[in-house]
Amino acid sequence: MKKWIIFLAIVLTLPWSLLYSEEDHIGCQDGEIVNGKCVVAPSGASNKDLFNRLDSVKVVTAEVDYGMGIPGFIAKPKEEGIFPGVILIHEWWGLNENIKDMAKILADDGYVVLAVDLYLGESAETSEKAKLLSSNARKNPEKSIENMKQAVSYLRSLPYINPDKVASLGWCFGGQQSLNLAISGEKLAATIIYYGSLETSKEKLSKISWPVLGIFGETDSSIPLSTIAEFRENLDSLGIKNEIYVYPGVGHAFANPSGSRYAPKQTLDAWDKTIRFLKQNLK
Secondary structure: OHHHHHHHHHHHHOOHHHHOOHHHHOOOOOOOEEOOEEOOOOOOOOOHHHHOOOOOOOEEEEEEEOOOOOEEEEEEEOOOOOEEEEEEEOOOOOOOHHHHHHHHHHHOOOOEEEEOOOOOOOOOOOHHHHHHHHHHHHHOHHHHHHHHHHHHHHHHHOOOEEEEEEEEEEEOHHHHHHHHHHOOOOOOOEEEEEOOOOOOOHHHHOOOOOOEEEEEEOOOOOOOHHHHHHHHHHHHHOOOOEEEEEEOOOOOOOOOOOOOOOOHHHHHHHHHHHHHHHHHHHO
16 A cells, blocks of 8 residues: 555656656647646747748748648749749647748748648647647548648649759647658658657658758657657668757747747747758758
């Protein structure tokens, strides 16, 4: 009996993030997990406030059906020319205004950006719905991969796209999907993962033959440092060029402006690395 009491006392002192699966709390911020559930809905905040660029960006935007019967959001430079393309993949909240703002900011740097909708027209205003939508997508990976492949095909069909220069970029849930697209057999020019769950199988990773950028937080309990290290080691052993950055003292979703773990300085630095990486590999 005494042993059970001691065990229970230890368990009750553990943070909720260690007692529940990743699906229960991925995307939650510090202090937002109550009784094992992420309870804080997005505030509507956007990184546009941090980047302070949307008033001056010179881009054209539109909703487009890229082949799934559900519109995605596309942003492209106003000037004429041939541009590289980027598939942008949303967090577990869905294709919201923050993702659209990031598409505009990236397009202003000379890319045609297609923000996909893996929830097929739905988005979440509560953590419960976000969990449901992301769980359904994870349980049907083939559907999400087909969605992203349709987006790649659509981008490559555009007359102002360099079809050999298409990359993918995603945050959180979208970071995982960005990697899933890379190991699906779809040929890309670059893959970018912001704190997405990682695949470490060498057999699966061997399908990648282009550079990979990974952005992570040191205190992210859903993506242990050991997993990040294994991911990097396996990429290295396969000869896959990669840049992996782990930001000290920040956790999961540190680039999400709606959460309490939002780290503006690290978000700006990570975005600078992202733009440099894209420039090196797509331009």
